[in-house]
Amino acid sequence: MRYASITDRLRGLGSGKWAVHFEARRRAEAGDAIIELTIGEPDIPPEDDLLDVCSASMHAGRTGYGIGGGADPELAEAIAAKYSRRTGRTILPANVLAFPGTQTALYASMMGLAERGDEVLVGDPLYATYAGVIGAAGAEMRTVALHAANGFHMRAEDLERAITPRSRVVLLNSPHNPTGAILTRPEIEAIGEVCRRHDLWIVCDEVYEELIFEGRFVSPFDLPELAERSVALSSISKSHAAPGFRSGWAVGPAEFCARLLPVSETMLFGNQPFIADMTTYALTEPSPTAATLRETYKRRAELVADRLEGSGLAPLMPDAGMFILVDVSGVGMGGEAFAWAALDKGVAVMPGASFGEQAKDFIRISLTVPDEDLAEACGRLAEMARAPRTERQIA
Numbered sequence: 001m002r003y004a005s006i007t008d009r010l011r012g013l014g015s016g017k018w019a020v021h022f023e024a025r026r027r028a029e030a031g032d033a034i035i036e037l038t039i040g041e042p043d044i045p046p047e048d049d050l051l052d053v054c055s056a057s058m059h060a061g062r063t064g065y066g067i068g069g070g071a072d073p074e075l076a077e078a079i080a081a082k083y084s085r086r087t088g089r090t091i092l093p094a095n096v097l098a099f100p101g102t103q104t105a106l107y108a109s110m111m112g113l114a115e116r117g118d119e120v121l122v123g124d125p126l127y128a129t130y131a132g133v134i135g136a137a138g139a140e141m142r143t144v145a146l147h148a149a150n151g152f153h154m155r156a157e158d159l160e161r162a163i164t165p166r167s168r169v170v171l172l173n174s175p176h177n178p179t180g181a182i183l184t185r186p187e188i189e190a191i192g193e194v195c196r197r198h199d200l201w202i203v204c205d206e207v208y209e210e211l212i213f214e215g216r217f218v219s220p221f222d223l224p225e226l227a228e229r230s231v232a233l234s235s236i237s238k239s240h241a242a243p244g245f246r247s248g249w250a251v252g253p254a255e256f257c258a259r260l261l262p263v264s265e266t267m268l269f270g271n272q273p274f275i276a277d278m279t280t281y282a283l284t285e286p287s288p289t290a291a292t293l294r295e296t297y298k299r300r301a302e303l304v305a306d307r308l309e310g311s312g313l314a315p316l317m318p319d320a321g322m323f324i325l326v327d328v329s330g331v332g333m334g335g336e337a338f339a340w341a342a343l344d345k346g347v348a349v350m351p352g353a354s355f356g357e358q359a360k361d362f363i364r365i366s367l368t369v370p371d372e373d374l375a376e377a378c379g380r381l382a383e384m385a386r387a388p389r390t391e392r393q394i395a
């Protein structure tokens with residue numbers, strides 16, 4: 001039978017990137033004791049009151065179809081209020097679309113802004129699903145190198161050099177996965193100026209907005225001069241430790257939302273009323289879960305740095321998020337080889353190359369396991385790094 005080309009474009013995307021993770025799972029199922037530091041999922045449950053609101057909403061009969069539109073009306077008000085507070089402008093429900101997670105919001109945004117013949121610019125390293133959402137739209141991904149020496153922050157001049165007449169969208173991610181970097185206001189202003197000059201959209205994935213340890217969050221959408229070309233995407237997955245609820249949104253110009261609405265309705269047929277109620281409730285107060293996670297992940301990033309001290313492995317302290325990158329080149333190995341060797345020592349980490357060429361000297365460690373496990377894992381990595389080279393390669 002014949003299939004549409006999207007199935008070819010997306011086939012196999014990402015499977016190689018997760019090879020260490022899948023092998024770790026296979027070994028764990030076979031009985032090996034593996035400390036898994038590959039994927040990042042908040043390691044605490046959502047607050048009880050969120051679950052209670054969700055359950056009460058279901059018992060109150062909010063289990064039918066949503067009423068359509070960009071979002072359930074109360075949820076749209078709650079999201080608009082959050083962004084009005086953040087931007088200092090009046091953000092209306094017409095500026096909001098609800099989606100099942102940032103991921104779907106990314107997918108729909110790319111479908112609405114780029115297509116075959118267009119290019120989408122994205123920093124390298126990048127979050128693992130970006131190639132897929134860009135490819136799904138039929139557009140081409142063009143990477144802009146983010147440099148380790150510069151803390152992996154995107155530089156406007158590097159962006160501008162990568163722009164061609166086919167460029168349509170810059171996909172930013174701040175705070176950034178895997179590097180934990182947060183774009184500063186001057187950096188966003190400079191990137192924004194380039195986007196204005198070349199008439200580009202800015203789509204910013206801000207899913208880690210509430211997990212910032214160091215520095216201030218700034219979004220292109222919050223800068224009035226960029227608001228007409230900027231879209232902010234986020235969710236409660238990280239801020240409320242609630243990824244399974246699949247509750248996210250896109251906030252942008254009213255015309256963007258009006259154009260995207262049929263795309264969203266065609267896919268989703270409205271959003272789930274009981275999830276909307278729980279999200280509305282979640283967004284009305286600062287998240288206590290986010291406060292806990294900020295403190296926990298910062299402490300664990302420091303623990304990693306402490307345990308690796310003097311081993312030749314060089315951690316890059318994140319300013320936000322749930323991961324830490326570690327440069328392994330000092331021990332004479334690439335990130336990929338190091339990750340496979342670490343698996344033989346019972347520690348599963350992601351090779352940096354899974355996130356792009358610029359991270360190939362790094363491994364990414366997830367901070368979402370208990371401190372004791374993380375300390376044990378780092379002890380093993382440090383020991384491995386200190387071992388004579390021949391021994392490491394045999395491992």
Ligand SMILES: Cc1ncc(COP(=O)(O)O)c(C=O)c1O
Pocket residue numbers: 040100101102103104127173176177205207234235236237243247248
């Ligand atoms: C950078 C980034 N964007 C998006 C997502 C997906 O978020 P959501 O659960 O809101 O779809 C993740 C999840 O890890 C992420 O790291």
